[in-house]
Amino acid sequence: MPNRHLSLATLAQPRSLMLLCLGFASGLPLALTSGTLQAWMTVANVDLKTIGFFSLVGQAYVFKFLWSPVMDRYTPPSFGRRRGWLIITQLSLIGGLLAMASLTPERNLGAMAVVAVWVAFCSASQDIVFDAYKTDLLPPEERGTGAAVSVLGYRIAMLVSGGLALWLADGFLGWQYTYYLMAGLMVIGVATASMAPEPDNAIPAPRTLEQAIVEPLRDFFGRNNAWLILLLIVSYKLGDAFAGALSTTFLIRGVGFAAGEVGVVNKTFGLLATILGTLVGGVLMQRLTLFRALLLFGVLQTVSNAGYWVLAVTDKHLASMGAAIFVENLCGGMGTAAFVALLMSLCNKSFSATQFALLSALSAVGRVYVGPIAGWFVELHGWAWFYLFSVVAGVPGLLLLIVCRDTLSFAQETGDFPRRVGYxxxxxxxxxxxxxxxxxxxxxxxxxxxxxxxxxxxxxxxxxxxxxxxxxxxxxxxxxxxxxxxxxxxxxxxx
Structure with missing residues (x-):
């Protein structure tokens, strides 16, 4: 049962601060191989076709489950199975970012592409290990807070390596020294991982690589309602994915706001609301069961999409845009905290790296592939109907959640999973x-x-x-x- 005597002070405890720092290290490299790198290449007058090709670097985050069994099977010689891999990937990231800082798009484009692929690979690998680490470390009653704090660290890092890095590169340090600074900030992760506790190793690791690949699938699909839970993972944030797929285009082209206005409001109200929602979600999850938190936050994140519908059918006002973005990001942040806790609760600690990587890849399906459907829908029916549809798109996930209630409650209360029989x-x-x-x-x-x-x-x-x-x-x-x-x-x- 959840602990009802915890409060916001829990977020200042040593374990929470540790997860905050590790979440920061996990989120820092993402923009440095995507948005920030694209900005550097744009300033360097690299052609658009080449910049577009560089976006393929991000595929490492989608297909990270392909090499996650290696991190379940093998234990580095120092620091243990989880912390050892964390430190290896973080040191590799520092080396990769230092190498990127020593290059320029004008003179070393081919070498920069190779190094960017390496940095993205190491970053995705760090994500695999960090997700497994917090899954193994946190007991069920602390997963809500742990998820919230790690997501908060991740978001702060994206702001640092995104907006702050662009500001520093443009006005103070230049691109290369900015990347040197980002490499230095990765030391936060190395220092934290070195001092952090290793999760309980009483649960055995897979004995062979084959076992590390086959057993996670056999374990998951041998559970009661495994396929319904799989569909729940894909659909829980589907409404959110639809609402966010074309939000910037809608605000600029559909409503008529200036790009600068949208950028400022998104960077202030949007970021503040996401951080606040993540923290509030983590605190509330200490007082709710996992099912109730998922249901409450799922309803809120679904209904919050209606704010964009209001923008589509009313006159343009900056205040209404700010309110819609704030509410949608607030509720989305709460839903994200509960969703990460759900993924942690579904992982067997013997294969948590592989299972979390697989489940998180599935959760990205909606975010990655709704774009073409969203554009087609808007062309046919307009923005107002599209955002009403985004509300409806969140309902199947809530219904599946209700269907899977008994299975999720059993897993939270016992730490085990009911096995299926028949068929x-x-x-x-x-x-x-x-x-x-x-x-x-x-x-x-x-x-x-x-x-x-x-x-x-x-x-x-x-x-x-x-x-x-x-x-x-x-x-x-x-x-x-x-x-x-x-x-x-x-x-x-x-x-």
Whole structure:
């Protein structure tokens, strides 16, 4: 049961400060290989096609689950399985950022691309280990606060490596010395990881790499309602993803605000609201069960999208834009704190690096792929209907949450997961369909990278891989959910 006597003072405890610093180290490299690097290349007059190609660096964050089993299986010689990998990835990031600082886009574009890929790889690897570390370290009653504090550190780091880095590079230090400074700030992570406690190692690590790859899947898909929970992870923040997909375009083109006005309000009200929402969410989760927190925050983040609908149907006012952005980011921050706690609660500590990487990759599906659907919907129906639809898009996730209530409550109270019974054959076919679809998507990614590099022209095959892979994954999830519903009905009849 949640501890009802904790308060905001919990956020100032040593463990929370440690998670804040590690969250900061986790979030710092992201902008340095994306937005901030793009700004540096833009100032250096690099052509748009090349800048666009550099955006592929971010694929490391989507496919990080591919090498996460290595970090579950092997233990570095010093500091333990989790802290050892944390320090290795952080030192590698410092080396990568120092190398980026020594280069310039004008003279070393090819070398900078290689180093940027290395930094993104090390950053994604650090995320894998940090997610596993806090999952292993925190007991269920502290996961809400831990998630909130780590997300807060991550957001502060994105501000430092994003807006603050641009300001320093433009007016004071220049680009190279700014990157040197960012490399120096990574020392915060190394120092914190060196002093932090290693999680309890009583739970055994996988004995072989094969076991580290196969067992996490077998463990997760052997649970009761596993496929419904999988769909819940994809859909819980789907409404949020729709609302945010075209928000900047809507405010500038749809409502008529100046780009500078949108930027200032987003950087002030948006950031403040996200930080406040994350903190409030973490404190409230100490007083609520995981299910109630997910339901309450899910309702709030869904309803908050209506603020953009109000902007679409009323006259333009800066105050109304600020209010809509503040409320949406406040509720979204609360939902994020609860959602990260959900992902932690779903991980078996023997394979927490692999399972968290897989689950977080699935949670990014909505954010990554709703963009084309959003643009098509706006073209057909306009902004007002689009934002009403974004409210409706959040409802399926809430309904799935209610369906999975017993499973989530059992996991929070016991620290274990109820195992499924029956329908072994259909479940096996659903899992094979899922793996086949994921393989096709991976093949499509490889072909897309090869095509972007100019090695071959495989546009039709790439499109086939993406479409077939998405269709097979959708079919697999549908089949698995049908098996889960049938299994629940059998359990009720037996009871």
């Amino acid at each position: 072994a054959g259909p479940y096996r076919w659903a899992l094979w369909l899922l793996l086949a679809g994921a393989s096709l998507l991976a093949a499509g990614l490889v072909l897309m990278l090869a095509q972007s590099a100019g090695w071959l022209d495989a546009t039709p095959v790439t499109g086939y891989c993406w479409q077939s892979g998405a269709a097979l994954i959708s079919l697999a999830i549908l089949a698995g959910c049908c098996c889960d519903f049938a299994s629940m009905r059998r359990s009720r009849d037996a009871g």
